[in-house]
Amino acid sequence: MKTADEVQNILNGFTCNREVSVEIYESYGRVLFDDVYSKVDVPLCDKSTVDGYAITNEGLNNDFLVISDEIHAGDPADMLINPGKCIWVATGSNIPKNTDRIIPFENTINSENTIRIVKMTKNSNIFKKGTDIPKNTKVLDKNTLIDEKAIGILASIGMDKINVYDTPKVAILSVGSELSEINEVNSKTLTAIVRKAGCEPVFLGVVEDSIEKITSAIKNAVLQYDIVVTSGGTSKGKKDYMFEIISSIGDILFHKVKSIPGMPIFAGKVSEKPIICLPGNVASCLVCGYAYLLPMFLNAAHKTFKRELVIADLSEEFNSELGIKHYFPVKLKDGIAYPAFRGSNMITSIANADGLVDVSENEVKVRKNVKIWLI
């Protein structure tokens, strides 16, 4: 039997390292496979930051300047500013090569085809090539989670596609002959945990307590998916075959964990793919989903797992067993945490909870100032 930390370390040994290329428009929430360098200057060339008149320094000596041309956003700027002349430019437009500064139109008096400068500005109003992002700069690090900011950078440097890690595919199998007559719950809560981690769930269906059928389903699953998760068949009942099956077709990574609920969890490796076998009781299964699978899936997807914690007092003392970690579901009300657990076979034990109290292996009594992991 392993501790919770040992189990997590084993599960976090599996990552999905395939590279795929995605459109920038589709890249939100993905993780960068490589460092990204800019191959261009941003902006690509000098631009105007205002609507106004492009002039040369020489032109400052003139009382009046003749407007010789107009450059709108998107127009080329292949002309030059001639002596005694200026050129009207728009915000964001290209500017003539010999532009020294741009006078905002509100700082000029315009009469027919000429302007008179009535006020200078401190800066030149030129958005210099490469000011935002210089060419060859490293703009994003490998393993960055692509959000709206990273997308802004990638778009600015002109990338249409980007290499990211492939999304881990998690196969889910529900085991148990009783599932033909009761409402099957675990595959649905586990599917949600997979989605919460941003991975791709694939439900393989419900399989009865048959060594042959379960074995066949798992052998097929490990060929196609990155991670396989089963629920049910892990106890010591007459028809709990999961441990026997995984032992015979693969290597056991750990058997049981020193944590409650969910102690009968075990994992194996079949054809290099991890297979995690959860207990069938609905609350135990979902607690294992939070405690072990969510961090595992995020890690497999190269993403960060972070618990959202609050501190609260428990409504009553909770007594735990030394050496066993307890994930104790609680309902928060007016800043007090009330026990929500009613039995590992009841979905309301966890579905009505707001958080899990993580009572560590060396704690035996908890009551005041307890850290609660919001779920």
Add this chain to the structure above:
Amino acid sequence: MKTADEVQNILNGFTCNREVSVEIYESYGRVLFDDVYSKVDVPLCDKSTVDGYAITNEGLNNDFLVISDEIHAGDPADMLINPGKCIWVATGSNIPKNTDRIIPFENTINSENTIRIVKMTKNSNIFKKGTDIPKNTKVLDKNTLIDEKAIGILASIGMDKINVYDTPKVAILSVGSELSEINEVNSKTLTAIVRKAGCEPVFLGVVEDSIEKITSAIKNAVLQYDIVVTSGGTSKGKKDYMFEIISSIGDILFHKVKSIPGMPIFAGKVSEKPIICLPGNVASCLVCGYAYLLPMFLNAAHKTFKRELVIADLSEEFNSELGIKHYFPVKLKDGIAYPAFRGSNMITSIANADGLVDVSENEVKVRKNVKIWLI
């Protein structure tokens, strides 16, 4: 010109109220359209909570009980326990109607076909019909965000499909003739903001500064999508046509906001659909995305918007204008917030920031203990 709060109130007046039915497996992250009541008892009938022997109270008087039958999970339990007899039952299996309690197998001594009870348990080990969720209970409220816990409830009460609010479809249009020659950024950052809010982005493309073409694109968009967002063409340049266009084909909801960056934002209503026109500068556009669109989209989708805040000191005093709200991008380092803003035309002004300092309309100087909205 409206205040930031007034603008948000106007934008939050638009919600997407269409009802759609989705599979429970696909319901993660959706929002319940109706209150949900359970039409069944969970569990549907009495079950055993242990592997053991179902007995009647009368059987407690016997020294030995003969094992007359076995009920495995999924088997029917249509027999009765006869005097002097017991029936082997599995965890989660149905139990005979006249069962009074179940003795766990580890509390018995088994010899050939009989058992002797050596230890009693406090409880009956019967998982009574309806204990988890009684029939006709309200189990989930309308507008609940469907997470793994809600899915656990929905699955337990046997629902395969559920009615949810339809996902708002947000059309994105980029306006500006210059976009043919520079890397277009805003449609990509806005697409990401739409996804961040869990809505569905639809990119309509880039349209040049042409009244006819922009008008046509918007008229088409409002027929198909719930919200239309444009960027570019909102300033006072010669070819900034957006305000003129929306004024002519719809009603203006507000024109400009007392907040920086992003002051030129405005919105209108065309064919009852909201259209929000953002400035084209990449940093202003994304700040408006965070400040106004993210809350608007979440609200439209019947979801909650919550800022994640930290408190930090600024590296230098920030001076703001009275009556104007400032969204000031900062980079956090060792607990100090450094200014990240370099100009509204630079993506790095916002993409390199960790948060936005929300300097309210009545603050003119901020430095210590500043609330920073993590982005």
